[in-house]
Amino acid sequence: MQSRAFTHAFQSTTFTVREFEEGSERLDTYLQSLAAKLNSKEEFTPDDTFTMETTFICTPGRGSGHGKGYKPSKAAARGITKKSRITIKNKDQLCCARAIVTMKALADANGNTCDQYYHNLKQEYPVQERKAKELHRSADVPEGPCGIPELQKFQAALPGYQIKVMSIDPPHMIIYAGPVPSDKLIRLINEDGHYDGCNSFQGFLDTSIFCDECNRGFDHDDY
Numbered sequence: 001m002q003s004r005a006f007t008h009a010f011q012s013t014t015f016t017v018r019e020f021e022e023g024s025e026r027l028d029t030y031l032q033s034l035a036a037k038l039n040s041k042e043e044f045t046p047d048d049t050f051t052m053e054t055t056f057i058c059t060p061g062r063g064s065g066h067g068k069g070y071k072p073s074k075a076a077a078r079g080i081t082k083k084s085r086i087t088i089k090n091k092d093q094l095c096c097a098r099a100i101v102t103m104k105a106l107a108d109a110n111g112n113t114c115d116q117y118y119h120n121l122k123q124e125y126p127v128q129e130r131k132a133k134e135l136h137r138s139a140d141v142p143e144g145p146c147g148i149p150e151l152q153k154f155q156a157a158l159p160g161y162q163i164k165v166m167s168i169d170p171p172h173m174i175i176y177a178g179p180v181p182s183d184k185l186i187r188l189i190n191e192d193g194h195y196d197g198c199n200s201f202q203g204f205l206d207t208s209i210f211c212d213e214c215n216r217g218f219d220h221d222d223y
Helices: 017-022 025-039 095-108 116-122 126-138 148-156 201-205
Strands: 162-167 174-177 185-191 194-198 209-211 216-218
Touching: 017 025, 095 116, 095 126, 095 148, 095 185, 095 194, 116 126, 148 162, 148 174, 162 201, 201 209, 201 216
Parallel strands: 162 185
Antiparallel strands: 162 174, 185 194, 209 216
8 A cells, every 4th residue: 555645565474265354463552543543634635645455365275385394595596586585495384483593593693694504594404304304393383384373383482583575476475473572583484385584674575674563675875
């Protein structure tokens, strides 16, 4: 949703049909924020330009939509490289947990990419699989495909951290964000149900700034 009266576009995360049917705290929070912005006379009037885009995504089956094994990125196949993406080359259905434990190690190292423990996880040593399975057990998530419900359980098992997942598809929206902001961010990229890590959304988007409050990238002239 965008208007010339807004300083930046108002973007949502992805919501499931079930969340609309049954209601969810996350959906309520978003709708309240949307209502507050639309009802603010200081920010929006009926004379302002206004555009809104809604995308509906159908997933044929739980197993076919989330947690896939690694395959070369479509972007890479087109000769497009994305900086800051940490590829998870799994042959199992643990890519989400593998990506989480790898990027958690980077958060614990305060962003030091030379940290040995992070390096071992990034290089897919056996410790990555072991820690991923431990995360599944501690979060009470069965090993297998992972969508939003599983991400919510992983998040609950990692207090003090915030998981954020960005879609590979332009405009690269945040499709999941943990409810409690934290300096220890676990950044993930989702492409066709496969999860990779990301050490910087700013670098991934190739922008000057990434605002974690509004979940958007900006260049200095637009910030």
